[in-house]
Amino acid sequence: MKQKVYTLKAVDSKESYPGLVYNFGAGPAMLPREVMQLARAEFLDWHGAGMSVMEMSHRSDEFMSIATQTEADFREILAIPDNYKVLFSQGGASSQFAMVPLNLLAGKKTADYFHTGLWSGKALKEAERFCKVNVITNEDNDALLSVPEAETWSLDPDAAYVYYTDNETISGVRFPAIPDVADVPLVTDMTSNLLSKPFDVSRYGVIFAGAQKNIGPPGLVIVIIREDLLGHAPKHIPSMYNYTIQAKSNSMYNTPPTYSWYISGLVLKWIKGQGGLEAMERMSHARSDSLYQAIDKSDFYNNLVDPKYRSRMNVPFTLAGDSLNEKFASEAKDHGLVALEGHRSVGGMRASMYNAMPEEGVDTLISFMQEFERTNG
């Protein structure tokens, strides 16, 4: 059998793909073009195995090499300490909303939840099926456009853990810093911003992220869990929801989502090639700074979030009149700028810009916005 091994090629110019668009959707999201090219090249026959990655046994030497390398790259990029397990799991972040209380309550009756947007709201609703939830939020903040300041927090001393959503995709709000909760295990949903910045993993008990924004295709959720938090789940929870069972089987208690795992591995290689999380952070600042500046200097566009809490991933904005929304989205699409409609719960527009969004995508959006303002302002 002929051994064909391709490598990531530098092909980030839109010119070579006249048909491709800039996808500003909140997720699933754009993947790096080099990754997609490489995946296409080895689609039918991975490294001479004679089959596609999606046809391989998850227990084959070939797939095990992919799985092992992906975890090693993930650990290296995030500098994950040895006392943390990494799980490549299924069911998305919404499964984690139940798995966190089911595994972490360990006999306790309460958990602290920061409520700063739709996703933390969903997570705490799910937790209420299993325990008492102590909600920490800004009372005068119906629209959830800010994060409560530390001096206002009323944490429960008996809480099993403290939970927050690092970045809220709907209103475009992020925590300005890792909350200091002393010795209580800190849990975070980083679905929308994991791998977009370096941070200290050792501050956390559990970090989880659905893959479909910065990491890879849908169907995979990655969990980072401190080992001392394993082993406390009650026996009557589903096996697939038991972190300990998943950790003991190295995420192969059953057939994992192999193809999403593989593509995520290619994305990790791409991140390393770009310069790691420092580079991802620099790029995310460049993208979001440009767009916020364009919005702030215009009277036509508006973003309501306090600059202190503004997301670097999701930038919601309104136009001078809601009646222009449809026209804006439709004309943007003609310029190859798609999925700019805001979430149905808040309306307006939203530009989601994850790791794979090239700077020229944002430049093209800003030029279009300026042109649209001139024509409709």
Add this chain to the structure above:
Amino acid sequence: MKQKVYTLKAVDSKESYPGLVYNFGAGPAMLPREVMQLARAEFLDWHGAGMSVMEMSHRSDEFMSIATQTEADFREILAIPDNYKVLFSQGGASSQFAMVPLNLLAGKKTADYFHTGLWSGKALKEAERFCKVNVITNEDNDALLSVPEAETWSLDPDAAYVYYTDNETISGVRFPAIPDVADVPLVTDMTSNLLSKPFDVSRYGVIFAGAQKNIGPPGLVIVIIREDLLGHAPKHIPSMYNYTIQAKSNSMYNTPPTYSWYISGLVLKWIKGQGGLEAMERMSHARSDSLYQAIDKSDFYNNLVDPKYRSRMNVPFTLAGDSLNEKFASEAKDHGLVALEGHRSVGGMRASMYNAMPEEGVDTLISFMQEFERTNG
């Protein structure tokens, strides 16, 4: 944007892919070559959308058209009655092992489980976390190589449902007919043989199947559930494990495994093009009949399963001596016949032959077996 729409092409000859192998693994498994070619052609840019299917929002018009068409084709192929919901779910069959009792007990305390192999064994172990399990099995059948005859069944009159595994992949045993359980809801795991034969869906309460054998890539599990069984789940179960919530949201309570859904849709089109389930059944009979005949007429190879219960998907066999196993597997691989090692719990060899295994793959295997017997017999 240029509209590029490819179609399934008839390219089932191995000659055009000199490197490709015949994968006899139990799953993930081979996918039809025409499907893989089509998926490769539209990998970067699906139907002129300017992006890959795995980059699309699951709520976009493009993906919704894929999702809707896939469900329609699935319903058509299986002739699913209108009073059944079809769910495209995550977490594999192992999640269903918990979801079935959590959703179907509805206040009852017992369920009947046929134990005919490793997978029904796993399912009943999981169910024991949630209810009393009444096990129906052949007492004198440690190796689980047969299915209990109807006159020996001792069903519980108060059981919430009756559960069985239609095809057991490890020992290669299948139920010879749909068990008659009167009005009690019948639940079956068809992970390894759904879409390999026509059958009467209306005989069932719940049918589920992980995709990675006959349907598509890993990461997707399809559930067919009779509507009157919805709405009985207790409130304290995880939302993602609630069939009713999944049904109400049309399998989009959260981001579904979009790419596996899409590839499965292409496989369904391929099945229709081949002549539907009648054709799949004919092909599965042709493949398994040839291989069982080759085994039965040889003194070198042996299959222990009563012909009445022999699987049409998974054919385990032993060689004249266990010391030859490694040599057999290694030489088979040199002939492009891979993953023939039997499951570690039973040893020997196993040929899994799902829908996408071409007849010439089986012919090549049989020729190789005859040659190996001549040299080593």
